[in-house]
Amino acid sequence: MIQTIRGQNLLSLDNVSREAIVEVLDTAESFVEVNRRSIKKVPALKGRVVASLFFEESTRTRLSFETAAKRLSADVLSLAVASSSVKKGESLRDTIATIDALGIDAVVMRHQSSGAALQVSRYVPHVHVINAGDGLHQHPTQGLLDAFTIRQVLAERMGASGVESGSELFHGLRILIVGDIRHSRVARSDIAAYVTLGAQVRVAAPGTLLPADIENWPVTVVDSFDEALEWADVVGLLRLQRERGSGSFVPSLGEFTQTFGLTVERAKKLRPSAIIMHPGPMNRGVEIDSRVADLPEAVIERQVANGVPIRMAVLYLTVAGSKEEVVS
């Protein structure tokens, strides 16, 4: 169990303690303020080099990480490798050795293969490796920013401070996750974060989109999606991963929408206070109706915005690793 990510890698939320997660959320809170300034930059990582290595297409995660690194005054080496290492004829080990030879402190990495970030961390033990999504495995900064967003919204409603609340707002919080859990790295990271913070998590999906051993997961599978909607404080929707072949796991997108899409009708069953989340990019009209996505209860853009302070916090804690004042 990782007690703090200071000076560490961030590869998964599977083995990260509640204290370590809260530390990231609290650190991110201080960076929110930086992002509101007219000069959105602190010298925390001045002179440090962060490599951004994306083997798989990404817009928001990559922009978000690179923005975060720049706001911490780090230099960013950006390498887009949209093709697989096999097709390129270069092994993962050689690619990372090449980047490492340029002199880097951290690598932010996305890869289509589960475990790729962990493998890279073995090749370059002196570099901090931050997993920006690996195959179907984990997307830890997404899990952290989702938890951060929930805490932020709930704290605001109570007129309280997120930092002072710690993980208290999660105790007993009822979170429903809907959709393609089987193929979702976001679901694996979200569930790890929510359960660690003390929330109750239920999942709703067609049987084919649940992992084969869902009974071993710390979640409950709901019998009725509609009843679960009435139960939930938070509804987290997942992208139907058509690019991972999950199309053949449901008869049609239309049938999926009919049975597990958050339609306007279904959204009416939600409690008025329920928070609607989606990690993006959305398939509007598939897992979420366009009109629902634009409701005030939907915090989808806020999730995107929070990506920057969370990734600033993660970069800062892993790379700088010390306990001195974050924002001078």
Added chain:
Amino acid sequence: MSSIILRGGLVVGELSAEVGDVLIVDGRIAAVGVVADVPVKSVEVDASGCWVGPGFVDLHTHLREPGREEAETIESGAAAGALGGFTALVAMPNTEPALDSVALVSYVLDRGARTPLDIAVAGAITRGRRGEMLAPLAEMAELGVRLFTDDGMGVQDPSLMRRALTYAKPLGVRLAQHCEDELLAGGGSMNEGAVSSRLGLVGRPALAEELMVLRDIELVRLTGGAVHFLHLSTKRSLEMVVSARNEGLPVTFEVAPHHFTLDETACGQFDPLFKVHPPLRPRRDVNALREAMRSGQVDAVATDHAPHAPELKDLPFDEAPAGMLGLEHAASLTFEALGSEDASPLRFFALLSRGPARIAQLRNSDLRIRHSGHGGALAAGEDANLVVFDTETRWTARSGELHSRATNSPYDGRELVGKVRATIAKGRLVVNEGVLV
């Protein structure tokens, strides 16, 4: 005249074991028991504290030649085999090109004849191992091929497998099947279960293996052709084949060291060294395999020795090739699985030598072409293919000390008990004091 005397070991026959000497003269066993009359200039091997038995026979070795000589050659594989106590290896046909013709089989047999061991060949069942058309089984059988397999992949099409069995039956050969239904297992890179689900790796379910085992048992019943089941990895697979064998069907099976020593949790750090097909299974299957070995239900231990160049094992887990080295640690791991100091020497040699020699038709009593006799009773007159296995030495496996060209062993750092002290193959002392002569 050359002679070797093995002094004071536990000589393990088929039915009993007794302390004694074994004298080898001109490539054959000349005397067993208390041997007083030893020719001058005999090479003496101290076998005290050791088991002396028939040399090991591996039914399942990937020698990679032709096509992947950077990972292994027939020569380097034979050296690794000799150090592991093997006197005969069956070379698997998934080379590049596949061993599916007289010319290719002859090439491997010729290269093999230059090594210290007997190198037999398993031919491909289908042309190019593509699973579409039968390979020339009868022509290859004429060269002495007794096992055929598309290993790496099972024959997926049931009607083709039925035809292959019907065709093979009168040839007196056996079809060896890699049981995994690719429609169920395809795209998967480890066992389907709690670990794969946590790691986000697509799984290869036990069902993919078991369904093909079930199918092939029924095809054997229908056709009367003989099937050898390669590297069975689940409790259910074993139960089905044991039950079919008890009915009298011509079926045999092997288990591989990695399946009876490692479980699926070994994949937890995404290290491709632990990727293999069929995959490492849950602990309950590992225990079932060990139990079956101890109770005498297993026909053979076979290594599935699968060398891969290091750069391929540096790929991400789902892209890396499946397979791991086996020849140099198989005997120690079998000894461990049988209970180390409690291990039965008869079972040990049944699993590593006599069982596989019978399946490969390499015994003294079999009609053999080019190869000497293996898996013998240790009686005077037999071809001298012998191993001296020291049951007391404790050692640590080191990937850097292997004799294979590749280094993809999953056992680096593992503490082992029991080690091959000497190997006598084709009548010659090829390993002595644990090193190549």
